[in-house]
Amino acid sequence: MSERIAHSGLKNKVMTADEAAQFVNHGDRVGFSGFTGAAYPKALPTAIANRAREAHERGDEYAIDLLTGASTAPDCDGVLAEADALRFRMPYQSDPEMRKKINSGAMQYADIHLSHSGRQATSGVFADIDVAVVEVTRIDEDGNLVPSSGVGNNVEFLDQAKKIIIEVNSWQSLDLEGMADIYRVQPKTPIPITDTGDRIGTTYIDIDTDKVVAVVETDSPDRNSAFTPPSETSEKIAGYFLDFLEGEVAAGRLSYDKFCMQSGVGNVPNAVMAGLLDSKFENIKAYTEVIQDGMLDLIDAGKMSVASATSFSLSPDAAELMNQKADHYRKYIITRPLQVSNHPEVIRRLDLISSNGMIEADIYGNINSTNVTGTRIMNGIGGSGDFTRNALVSTFISPSIAKDGDISAIVPFASHIDHTEHDAMVIITEQGVADLRGLSPRERAPKVISVAHPDYRPLLEEYFEKAQTGKHIHTPHTLSEAFSFHQRFLDTGSMQK
Amino acid sequence: MSERIAHSGLKNKVMTADEAAQFVNHGDRVGFSGFTGAAYPKALPTAIANRAREAHERGDEYAIDLLTGASTAPDCDGVLAEADALRFRMPYQSDPEMRKKINSGAMQYADIHLSHSGRQATSGVFADIDVAVVEVTRIDEDGNLVPSSGVGNNVEFLDQAKKIIIEVNSWQSLDLEGMADIYRVQPKTPIPITDTGDRIGTTYIDIDTDKVVAVVETDSPDRNSAFTPPSETSEKIAGYFLDFLEGEVAAGRLSYDKFCMQSGVGNVPNAVMAGLLDSKFENIKAYTEVIQDGMLDLIDAGKMSVASATSFSLSPDAAELMNQKADHYRKYIITRPLQVSNHPEVIRRLDLISSNGMIEADIYGNINSTNVTGTRIMNGIGGSGDFTRNALVSTFISPSIAKDGDISAIVPFASHIDHTEHDAMVIITEQGVADLRGLSPRERAPKVISVAHPDYRPLLEEYFEKAQTGKHIHTPHTLSEAFSFHQRFLDTGSMQK
Numbered sequence: 001m002s003e004r005i006a007h008s009g010l011k012n013k014v015m016t017a018d019e020a021a022q023f024v025n026h027g028d029r030v031g032f033s034g035f036t037g038a039a040y041p042k043a044l045p046t047a048i049a050n051r052a053r054e055a056h057e058r059g060d061e062y063a064i065d066l067l068t069g070a071s072t073a074p075d076c077d078g079v080l081a082e083a084d085a086l087r088f089r090m091p092y093q094s095d096p097e098m099r100k101k102i103n104s105g106a107m108q109y110a111d112i113h114l115s116h117s118g119r120q121a122t123s124g125v126f127a128d129i130d131v132a133v134v135e136v137t138r139i140d141e142d143g144n145l146v147p148s149s150g151v152g153n154n155v156e157f158l159d160q161a162k163k164i165i166i167e168v169n170s171w172q173s174l175d176l177e178g179m180a181d182i183y184r185v186q187p188k189t190p191i192p193i194t195d196t197g198d199r200i201g202t203t204y205i206d207i208d209t210d211k212v213v214a215v216v217e218t219d220s221p222d223r224n225s226a227f228t229p230p231s232e233t234s235e236k237i238a239g240y241f242l243d244f245l246e247g248e249v250a251a252g253r254l255s256y257d258k259f260c261m262q263s264g265v266g267n268v269p270n271a272v273m274a275g276l277l278d279s280k281f282e283n284i285k286a287y288t289e290v291i292q293d294g295m296l297d298l299i300d301a302g303k304m305s306v307a308s309a310t311s312f313s314l315s316p317d318a319a320e321l322m323n324q325k326a327d328h329y330r331k332y333i334i335t336r337p338l339q340v341s342n343h344p345e346v347i348r349r350l351d352l353i354s355s356n357g358m359i360e361a362d363i364y365g366n367i368n369s370t371n372v373t374g375t376r377i378m379n380g381i382g383g384s385g386d387f388t389r390n391a392l393v394s395t396f397i398s399p400s401i402a403k404d405g406d407i408s409a410i411v412p413f414a415s416h417i418d419h420t421e422h423d424a425m426v427i428i429t430e431q432g433v434a435d436l437r438g439l440s441p442r443e444r445a446p447k448v449i450s451v452a453h454p455d456y457r458p459l460l461e462e463y464f465e466k467a468q469t470g471k472h473i474h475t476p477h478t479l480s481e482a483f484s485f486h487q488r489f490l491d492t493g494s495m496q497k
Numbered sequence: 498m499s500e501r502i503a504h505s506g507l508k509n510k511v512m513t514a515d516e517a518a519q520f521v522n523h524g525d526r527v528g529f530s531g532f533t534g535a536a537y538p539k540a541l542p543t544a545i546a547n548r549a550r551e552a553h554e555r556g557d558e559y560a561i562d563l564l565t566g567a568s569t570a571p572d573c574d575g576v577l578a579e580a581d582a583l584r585f586r587m588p589y590q591s592d593p594e595m596r597k598k599i600n601s602g603a604m605q606y607a608d609i610h611l612s613h614s615g616r617q618a619t620s621g622v623f624a625d626i627d628v629a630v631v632e633v634t635r636i637d638e639d640g641n642l643v644p645s646s647g648v649g650n651n652v653e654f655l656d657q658a659k660k661i662i663i664e665v666n667s668w669q670s671l672d673l674e675g676m677a678d679i680y681r682v683q684p685k686t687p688i689p690i691t692d693t694g695d696r697i698g699t700t701y702i703d704i705d706t707d708k709v710v711a712v713v714e715t716d717s718p719d720r721n722s723a724f725t726p727p728s729e730t731s732e733k734i735a736g737y738f739l740d741f742l743e744g745e746v747a748a749g750r751l752s753y754d755k756f757c758m759q760s761g762v763g764n765v766p767n768a769v770m771a772g773l774l775d776s777k778f779e780n781i782k783a784y785t786e787v788i789q790d791g792m793l794d795l796i797d798a799g800k801m802s803v804a805s806a807t808s809f810s811l812s813p814d815a816a817e818l819m820n821q822k823a824d825h826y827r828k829y830i831i832t833r834p835l836q837v838s839n840h841p842e843v844i845r846r847l848d849l850i851s852s853n854g855m856i857e858a859d860i861y862g863n864i865n866s867t868n869v870t871g872t873r874i875m876n877g878i879g880g881s882g883d884f885t886r887n888a889l890v891s892t893f894i895s896p897s898i899a900k901d902g903d904i905s906a907i908v909p910f911a912s913h914i915d916h917t918e919h920d921a922m923v924i925i926t927e928q929g930v931a932d933l934r935g936l937s938p939r940e941r942a943p944k945v946i947s948v949a950h951p952d953y954r955p956l957l958e959e960y961f962e963k964a965q966t967g968k969h970i971h972t973p974h975t976l977s978e979a980f981s982f983h984q985r986f987l988d989t990g991s992m993q994k
Contacts, residue, residue, distance in 0.1 A: 088937070090935070102971050103969040103970065103971050104969075104970070105939070105965070105970045108936075108937035108939065108940055109937050109971060110935060110936060110937050111918075111919065112919060113886075113919050113920075116919075119889075120934070120935065123750065123848075123889055124748060124749070124750040125934045125935045126935060187848070188691045188692060188846060188847070188848075189691060189846070190687030190688070190689070190691070190842075190846070191687070192687070194685045194686060194687070195685060251621060252621070253620065253621040343845075344841040344842065344845055344886070344887055345687075345841065345842035345845060345846070348840075348841055348842060349685060349686070349687070349842070350685070351620075351684070351685075366914065371971065371972050372969075373969075373976065374910075374972060374974045374976055374979070375964075375967060375968075375969040375970065375971065375972050375973060375974050375976075376968075376969035376971060377969075377971035377972070381917075381919055385886075385917075385919060389610075389841070389882075389886060390841055392616075392620055413871075415974075415976065416972065417863065417914040417917055418917055418919065419917075420878075420882075420914055420915055420916075420917065421608075422608065422609060422610050422613075422878055422882060422915065423610075437617070437622045438587070438607060438617065438622045438623055439605075439607060440585070440605035440606050440607050442602065442605065443605055467872075468602070470872055471872075471873075472600040472601075472869075472870075472872040472873035472874075473600065473601070473602045473872065474599050474600050474606060474868065474872065474873060474874035475868050475871060475872050475874070475913065476872060477871045477872050477912075479870065479871055479872075479912065479980040479983050479984055479987070480980070480984055482871070482980065483976040483977070483979065483980075486976050487976055487977055490976070
């Protein structure tokens, strides 16, 4: 048995995943660890999926409600969705199989602000949790859990759950111990973080060991997506983002020293971080959701002094590096409970600049982050609302077109709105920067249209001009044509005329 | 000269409003006190409007950019709009004349979260303020300003402005002194409010008296709108709201003791407060934007222990009562800077239940608070986003129909979105309560439709059913019919078929 289980009582609870899955029953509300493909349970999902399949073959019902930190992986969300093992899922997912099930109507999905998700699990909305299934790198002699590659909503799920199943994953480095900073948000008490790197809690999660019904040993990697080198478009967007930062410095609103960033996940953010490597910015700090490859590069280059997040989202190469050098990186990296990493209080206090991706923006700066043509969920809002609303400056970064130009990221009216005109401050595409701060809707539209792809600009200008001939033009619209881009895409496969 | 000006240097700056208006020049960015019809400057607006009219008659340009706390009054926003004296206005207004100018395209209006407005005035977006014009009840011997019936963004405007004009209004009670709690949000520092009634600052605003260019004496009432007795509809909505609170108590999520509320302004909120008078709730606290008649009644009845806000919004009778008994009410009432009253950090910490009005909600819980048929601004988002996002439970309360039934408050797709499906938790009309917490969009729709007016339910059900025959149904929509209610209203004057 693994020496990673130091608590004698919990050693006696070691069993196979199939045995442990017997504690997860039809109708249960289950909280999983897992955030952006890191730290999710590796064995229980397949075992639960098998139970579901067997039940369905017998003609019995079997479906659970699944809560996580955020997205997991094909061997977690994927296998459960394929087996029709889920009735309901919250608060964020990005799995192709699960997406199909949600969009076909086969399962329910509540797309919730991540900062709300843990709070709803303690304040009553989702408080009735039957089982928590949490991956750890080690259980100490007192039964405390040492988080693996992320924290997410683990604390809330472990506190609320009636039964606990622990997966001890020996693939995860033991040197991750010390990276996590576990703090429970206290009623009517300020969160005592005043700088990005502040540690305010413990390196482990204390639990009620009497609730543990099973411990399962695993040795499986996180879902680490291969790193794609930045495209020409990503590099252009990153260039404009850096130009924007330089402009903020020139205007006296930002300093080259100790700039604090939040960054969404993906190709463009990694290009931004590559750009920061060669920039004048020093002692960069990240107060963000996930640790990405680009942050490790910035740390290695001595450009980033601290990165605070709730989880990793690394390429296989970077994950390998982390597993070898966790004792080094934990000097620079803190993983916090999602309730802390995404808390409005701390985000606002740190005066950070946020950058997140989007599906589309409308000409007045309303942002769709989630539903293609208003109906088809892609992933979810995640923490983009937490950071956008509370950042000192919120930016959205995206290529101006998708699908070889058949989709424009700038549209007359966003077909779903996740961030309103009151929240989005700056929109950046490979066409340039639209700084919308302090502007009325009619002042914003030409700026937003200027960062649309040239193929779409005339159509957008035409819409905006016609809309201004309407009777009321605080927010000029011709409602009968507001979704014309989307309708054309649905009818012809392209938003272009 | 009024003995309300105790500082000798500032006594020497007393002049007429017309003289003072000479310091306000074309192109200036001007910050006014004023919030929901209270504490706005009473003399300078007319004097500035006169300057504008004279300039326009001469063929000269004259227009300023005006920043306030929130809405003011006909003798402030109204006269300035009528005189075409404004190029730009932020962050909230509710004046009929100004609304016309904005909707006709004659002026620009940036509708901003109130919690963002003061921050943008200090962080650079609006930092370049030429003149601050602030009403006070008294200037003390050191030149400190004692706020009158509200605080709003006064601190930020006074700190940032190059020139200061003070209006000393002898209509305001001197006994208001002691009610305000002036605190500047400090960089990287928690706001030390841990309970609704905490006082953390001074009772006055300290200023750089060298920046004061004029002091003007006035004796004018705030804009106090007459109180309309609750309608049958308002009382029904209030009844359902109280039922909802009782349900929260029954579910163990709320206590009869020390319930903390935020409340929007108007007839329905006052009906809710009347309902609370006869409820089992005791030691009620309000952490909100404005003090309303209903709160004075709750205080008088011994049901409300403390009310924290940034300003008053009282009927003439209640304003008269306040002027007589401010020394009494200041034991229960605190007026704070808007940056504190609406700060995400404090709102979230206090676990309050928010309730705000709306123009319309769509069947998935997206809320339009601002733009009728997507184009015509009514007032603005105000602080509804600050409270909705950070409340423990956010509610929207509204009659299900308007204009004698020609407008439905429940529509297939909101024609403007100020609060997203991720934010609105509960919708209450005179038809009942739709509790949307923890539900997917498809689960939410029947609940929202159930609180629509019976005349509109079949149309909404028809829309929802058809939308579910689409290809992707996470958020079922038929985009070509999404605005059918609004289009019918524009074409025929009614959303009804």
